[in-house]
Amino acid sequence: MSAVPGKVGWPIVGDQSYSFYRDPTSFIEQNFSNHQSRIFKARFLNKPTVFVGSNKGVQDVLNDDSSALEMGYRAFMYQIYGDNILFMNDEESIEVRKCLCKLFTTHSIEDYQKTIDAITSKYLNDIDTSKPLCVYSVLKQLATEICLSLFLDLDFAHSKDLAVQISSLTKTHWHGIVSVPLNLKLPMGNSSTFGKALEAKASLLKVIEEKLQQKSGFTHKMEGLSFPNSSYIQNHLLLFTSALxxxxxxxxxxxxxxxxxxxxxxxxxxxxxxxxxxMESVLLEVERLYPPFIGGRRVARKDCVIGGYHIEEGQALVYLSHSAHRDPDVFKDPEKFDPGRWTNGNAKDKEKLFCFGAGPRACIGKNFVNIIVHTILKQFLQQFRWKLVDNQDLSPKWLPVSRPREAVMVQISREQESML
Ligand code: HEM
Known part of the structure; x- marks a missing residue:
């Protein structure tokens, strides 16, 4: 079995975290090229880390057939979120997953459809099309309204002040996650951003507690589930309502x-x-080229084999969905946005996309997200035609969640006054 190419270097001085965070895709591409391999090792967050960017390698990580890997998010997010499934392993994660999946069955999701339709319809009707819009900000606001309305029973039309106050808390809470990599490199205590995020977390948990007292809606549904620990109800509500x-x-x-x-x-x-x-092919191509999360993290608790390489116990693994989706062994002309590939060469390769993870820890919200995305896009297409303002920088920024680096401006017109 081959050893993973690359050097993990000396602690601190050999750490590559800065290069990764500054420009993750260049860091990855450069290492693929230097090592002639889509799997390589480097020191990251001051830990020997194997970066896995081949499609087969990412499948191996996510399927974890020999149960050798544990989730690797505790160091980043535990303080910000508290105990939730992202930090659990083995029996506990299986038990909690079983509970959470009940919230997102086909039947439950149908219940959410009416709310998603109504919020989307009102929101899109109110859009001012007289000048170009920053499409990301507009859609993030809509997605926020949908999530907070469903998960916390918030009414953005009638309780605007409360809704705005809670949205603002989720933003402050989120900034804590973004500040964590810096804290990990400089373990000298919490930055003020991080401290404010913890305060926002406490306030959000208070809001969640108040909502639980009302005994209705999604929060009440959560109470009906048999979580192994009652604090998991609040913590998972915090995860679902977070800006992520x-x-x-x-x-x-x-x-x-x-x-x-x-x-x-x-x-x-x-x-x-x-x-x-x-429509399906275009969405698959969007998932392939622009997954919201560039990848994820695991830690090996015993020796194992990933993508044909030997991984040692204790090593961290960063799996790169972004790179697996551009693996030329699976996707011909990988950089090309080509929806046609999903009815031709890659027709049977949907399981080689990892936008929502895969295997035993795959995203439990995938079908729910699909409903939201389809509802918004369908209404958008029924009401609008759009084109990008000319000469813009469309290059993406990958961390912490992918989006255009600069605000992409789009001119939208209502269908009847369409410019196309
Ligand atoms: C576009 C939106 C979303 C994307 C791209 C996404 C992506 C992902 C990915 C990649 C994972 C796997 C992480 C890993 O294995 O390392 C994951 C896990 C998870 N997702 Fe999502 N997710 C989305 C929305 C949601 C929503 C709406 C919910 C629920 C309200 C949700 C709940 C979860 C949970 C609970 C897990 C952890 C499952 C486990 O550890 O067993 N996600 N998601």
Whole structure:
């Protein structure tokens, strides 16, 4: 069995975290090229870390057939979120997953559909199309309203002040997550951003507690589940209502609008409304090229084999969905946005996309997100046509959640006054 190529260097001085955070895709590409391998090792967050960027390697990490890996998010997010499934392993995670999945069955999701329809319809009707819009901000606000309305029973139309106050708390809470990599490198105590995030967390938990007292809606549904520990109800509500979720949804929607608002597409926006197969292919291509999360992290608790390489106990692994989706062994012309590949060469390769993870720890919210994304895009296509303002920088920023580096401006017009 081959050893993973690369050097983990000396503690602290050999650490590559800064290079990774500064420009993750260049860091990855450069290492692939230097080592002639899509799997390599380096010192990251001051730990020997194997970066896994081949499609087969990411499948191995996520399926973890020999149960050799544990989740690797505790160091980043534990203080910000408290005990939740992202930090659990083995029996406990299986038990908690079983509970959470009950919230997102096909039947439960149908219940949420009416709320998603109503919020989307009102929001899109109110959009001012007289000037170009920053599409990411607009869609993030819509995704936030949907998530907070569903999970916390908030009414953005009638309790605007409360809704705005809670949205603002989720933002402050989120900034704590973003500040963590810095804290990990400089373990000298909490930055003020981090401290404020912990205060926001306490306030959000208070709001959640108040909502639980009302014995209705989603929070009440959570109470009906048999979690091994009652504090898991609050902590998972905190996870679901955190800014992470609307940011990820807005990321997918923005990539869709950006990709379909350019003039060099072989399909037009009318086709997307009536051709479901085309719509699915475009969404798959969006997931492939622009997954909201560049990847994830695990730690090996025993020796194992990943992508044909030997991994030692104690090593961290960063799996790179972004790179697995651009692996030329699986996707021909990997950098090209080509929806046609999903009805041709890659028709059977949906399971080689890891936008929502895969295997025993795959995202439990995937079907729920699909409903939100489809509802928003369908209404968007029914009401609007759009094109990007010329000469913009469309390059993406990957961390912590992918989105355009600069605000991408889109000119939207209502269908009847369409410019196409
Ligand atoms: C566009 C939106 C979303 C994306 C791209 C996304 C992506 C992911 C990914 C990649 C994972 C796997 C992490 C890993 O294995 O390292 C994951 C796990 C998870 N997701 Fe999502 N997610 C999204 C929305 C949601 C929503 C709306 C919910 C629930 C409200 C949710 C709940 C979860 C949970 C609980 C896990 C952990 C599962 C476990 O550890 O067993 N996600 N998600």
């Amino acid at each position: 979720v609307p940011k990820a949804i807005a990321s997918l929607l923005t990539s869709f609008i950006t990709a379909t608002g350019q003039h060099d597409q072989v399909f037009c926006q009318d086709d997307l409304l009536f051709d479901n197969a085309l």
